[in-house]
Every structure is written in structure tokens, then in C-alpha cells.
């Protein structure tokens with residue numbers, strides 16, 4: 001199979017949305033037949049997941065496009081916007097489930113739903129957990145943050161079917177313990193909100209130009225040490241755009257070198273970094289002469305014997 005990012009995104013998202021439609025129809029139908037309101041609500045939630053899938057299918061067309069005149073830094077932030085959309089939607093779903101659970105406390109169903117509702121919920125849990133595991137592999141294959149976010153959404157969907165299954169079993173075996181359903185729903189709400197936060201927080205960091213990876217600086221300094229032509233590297237900055245990282249820094253070389261020689265050193269170092277550093281897609285290097293005025297890491301000393 002191809003590793004072309006857009007193809008992987010389309011494949012993973014189409015498989016997920018087809019599963020969502022089948023699960024939604026199954027849960028709503030069985031929920032109506034057995035009289036399980038929780039299962040019907042879970043089925044409606046599966047339909048709402050189609051909105052997320054559609055956002056990825058539409059958004060991925062934009063964020064995989066190469067840089068152009070209107071977006072000279074590339075279209076990576078379109079993926080960030082999609083992640084924010086997925087995160088907010090997931091948070092709303094979590095809040096909705098929590099609200100339902102709290103308002104249902106004290107008004108539990110008197111007629112317990114049949115085992116059919118349990119099997120429908122179990123089918124949903126298994127399908128969604130398998131989808132989570134498969135989608136996370138696809139996301140890692142192309143290092144896509146949106147697919148990663150959607151994979152976690154699948155797992156939170158598996159978790160949200162769990163209280164439905166628990167409630168049916170609890171109702172059948174211990175009819176007095178039917179408030180367990182609401183307690184389980186609140187635990188699920190907390191898990192969904194945590195997943196939403198873990199999707200939203202990196203996206204907010206990215207939009208505010210936070211440093212993408214603090215370990216990157218040490219790696220660059222380490223590679224620079226291995227190149228005898230590079231005297232010093234400083235002012236390293238990195239920031240994320242979608243699933244890729246943009247990098248820039250100052251590189252100090254022998255002041256007597258001509259422009260062509262200095263440029264060759266920087267080009268070689270740039271291609272070395274692009275090869276070694278996974279998510280880095282662009283490097284801007286500002287060349288400076290290794291003179292007292294420019295040195296930062298190894299400043300010139302007042303008395304000359306320390307040079």
C-alpha cells in the first residue's frame with residue numbers, strides 16, 4: 001500500500017466513517033427495539049462523528065498542498081485548525097454525555113433493556129477499539145496529527161459505549177444498582193474531556209508559536225560539533241506548523257571564507273539536518289563571521305590568554 005499522506009488520510013477516514021454509519025444505524029435501531037435510551041444517544045453520537053470525518057476529508061486537501069503565493073510557509077496550520085475543530089467537538093460531546101448522566105441521576109429506567117442492547121454496545125466497543133489501533137498505526141506512518149486526534153476519538157467512542165454495556169448487565173443481574181450507569185457515564189465524560197484537552201493543548205501551543213521541541217536544540221548543537229567548518233551555532237528557534245517543524249538559527253564560520261564557501265557549508269548542514277530530524281521540513285540559516293562581535297556561546301575574553 002502507498003504511503004502517500006493524502007491517500008493514507010483518505011483511506012483511514014473513509015474506513016472510520018463507514019464504521020460510524022453502520023454503528024449509528026445498529027445502535028439507534030437496537031436502542032429503539034430494546035427501549036435503551038443510552039444506546040440511542042450513543043448512536044446519535046456516532047452520527048455526529050461523521051462531522052469530524054468530513055472535516056478531515058475536506059481539511060486534508062488543504063493542509064497537504066505545497067506552499068504557494070498565498071501561503072508561503074505551507075498549509076500546515078490548516079491541520080491545526082482541523083485539530084481544534086475535532087477537539088472542541090469532542091469536548092462538547094463529553095460535556096453532553098456528562099450533562100445527560102447528571103440530569104438522569106435519581107430518574108433511572110424502571111424497565112431494564114434486554115441483552116440485545118448489551119451486544120450492540122459490545123459490537124460498538126470492539127469495532128471502535130480495533131479502529132483506534134489501526135488508525136494510530138496509519139497516523140504514525142505519515143506522522144499526521146489529525147489522524148492521531150481522530151484515532152483517539154475512536155477510542156473515546158469505544159469508552160462511551162462502555163457504560164451502556166455495564167448498565168444493561170447491572171440492570172439484569174442487580175436491578176437495585178442501576179445508578180451505576182450514571183457513575184460510569186461520568187467517568188467516561190472525564191476520559192473524553194482529557195482526550196479533548198490533549199488534542200487542543202498542542203494545537204493552541206502551535207497557534208501561539210510555542211517552541212515545538214526543546215530537545216531539537218541539543219541535537220542541532222550536537223550535529224554542528226561534528227562539522228569542523230561550523231565554529232558556532234546560536235539563536236536556534238523551532239516552531240510547529242501542522243505535522244511539520246520549521247527551524248532557524250545563526251551559524252558562525254571562519255570570517256576569511258568567501259560567500260560561496262560559507263553558503264556550501266550551510267547547504268550541506270541543512271540537508272544533513274533535514275535527513276536526520278524527522279518532522280523538520282525547512283531550515284533557514286543566517287550566516288555570521290566567527291568574530292568577537294558575533295560570538296555568543298564562546299565569547300571573546302578580556303585577557304587574550306583564554307582564546
Ligand SMILES: [Zn+2]
Nearest residue numbers: 045049153157
Ligand atoms: Zn465520537
Ligand SMILES: [Zn+2]
Nearest residue numbers: 235250288294
Ligand atoms: Zn548571531
Ligand SMILES: [Zn+2]
Nearest residue numbers: 263264266267
Ligand atoms: Zn542557499
